[in-house]
Amino acid sequence: MSAPRTIIDKVWDDHVVRSGDASDLLYIDLHLVHEVTSPQAFDGIEHQGRAVRRPDLTLAVEDHNVPTDSLLIRDAMSKAQVQQLRANCERHGIEHLAHGDGRQGVVHVVAPELGLVQPGMTVVCGDSHTSTHGALGALAFGVGTSDVEHVLATQTLSLARPRTMAVEFTGALPPDVSPKDLVMALIAQIGANGAHGHVLEYRGPVIRQISMEGRMSICNMTVEAGARAGLVAPDEITEDYLAGRPAAPTGAQWDDAVAAWRELRTDEGARFDRTVVVDTSELTPFVTWGTNPGQAAPLGDGVVPDPDSFSEPGEQAAARRALAYMGLEPGTRMRDIPIDTVFLGSCTNGRIEDLRAAAAVLDGRKVAPGVRMIVVPGSMQVRAQAEREGLDEVFTAAGAQWRLAGCSMCLGMNNDRLGGPARVASTSNRNYERRQGDHARTHLVSPSTAAATAVAGHLASPRDLIGGDR
């Protein structure tokens, strides 16, 4: 009998084309491409007279810099980048979902909903949040443009085997704690570089109760803990999610696939390089106070920390710089921080369940005076589903803007970038300085916290609203 292996090692071993001394040549099952990190890669292969090896394993989506208020791309550079992607895809025979296509959206929302990501696959994209796809039991990670070029040309990457880390969520899951809160609590516990060099497997009873959308939120933010990838072993939730999706197998192939997926789990007795346990029983919604995702506190009784309270001088300096940028005083209760802008969307929280959670809070309520809220569905299919459920009417009746799909204010690359001073409650994944605007201060929150915050005008959970969490 062979030695027990983790699911991470199993997926890795299944994709080794050739083993080297320090690294393996790994086959890539799906390559996702977008307009921002690919033009130089296409230039590179063309300059060398190379072809795209597997256009049939490549999907391009326009998402990073397209407008969400119009199908007209007014910014000249964004337009040039989008046109370049279209030309590159046309020339190399790559399937491409354009701004305006009913299946377009954030690439990490689109690929799973088309059934293109399945358990046991390797997935890469020139985007760090490719980790999202780990939710389906895939080994999925972000790469730079040089690696995009390498995958276009060879469908492989030469990589050193990663270390493995088990993250076990245990305990009861309080009803007002969302998957976003879980992963923010994890990052706050281990730090923004706490999982450096590792691939994570999320394990334990709590993850099994979480929907595929929720698992995607968790795997999405794995990269904010410094890991390159994180995954969840497939189960019935995974199978139910995939069944009937356009690119999912059918007939006898479905049965064969399911049989293989059911073998895809960490063997009893397999060793991880590290194990981290997060007890979820006492958690409340989490919000960030600083300028990296590890600088977070519980919304329940949390306060802006005193930089001197950190043990490491580096952390103290980082906290001091963060508070100066954020304009916050130590000791301020998180729930007393006023907010003027709310962004609901992104590859972290732009899926149908996220919109449902926010709409449940906003139903019959109004966005507070002086607060601007935009709702950007993760994909045009999510948008259509939300409209079938009447969620768009809830958002617009509350005073929020209902947008087209895209990355939008998450990274502030399109015209949703904030111009003036703003304090944002954002369901996205990064609260870096100037990410959402040159004078924008970002607090990362879950969808229901975003909605309650929009109503209250300050950081708030649904429980804090008059009438409470209905």
Add this chain to the structure above:
Amino acid sequence: MTPPPLTVHTGRAVVLARDDVDTDQITPAQFCKRLTKHGYEDALFAGWRGQPGFPLDQPHLRDASVLVAGNNFGTGSSREHAVWALRDWGFVAVIAISFGDIFRRNALKNGLLAISLPEADVAALSKAAETDPDLPVTVDLEECEVRAGELRRRFDVDSHARYLLLNGLDDIALTEQQDEDISRYERGRKPWLPSLRPGCLSGRGAS
């Protein structure tokens, strides 16, 4: 594009004593709308340049080619534009306590050495470079060693990346030599794996 061979480099160092410097700071998103791979020196730390005391603004260190940083340098977005900006500014190496995984890989692909040293060594190097801005700092990829004044430290580097850099080799061309292995692997792939051949996304399924 293959960077020229890199063996030993000596230059002056500038110290950016901050942890968790993310790639959004190194190259803000608005500079990532370009279609080119060169000419990003104007993007480097665009939001921080001009702020009082920002180390890279010191005129006498404009020609520094070694950046000394803190923990988790290059965390966040996978944008290779961050590496291009550091390279185009004139940096040949970044020495830090730790790096974002994707950044480090991107750096080595572009001939920018990303070298991790223990915290005490980074602190000693920082102090030495700040005390004497003309201190020559040497990064030696052949010996895998950093040398500066009294300091002499070995570093670890991905052996595949080191081999490519020392010899100025094209990574893709090397992989193309494994074409038979890749083709053999492809023949053994599971038949149900998704493919984007025409019709796949319109719901006809992979059959």
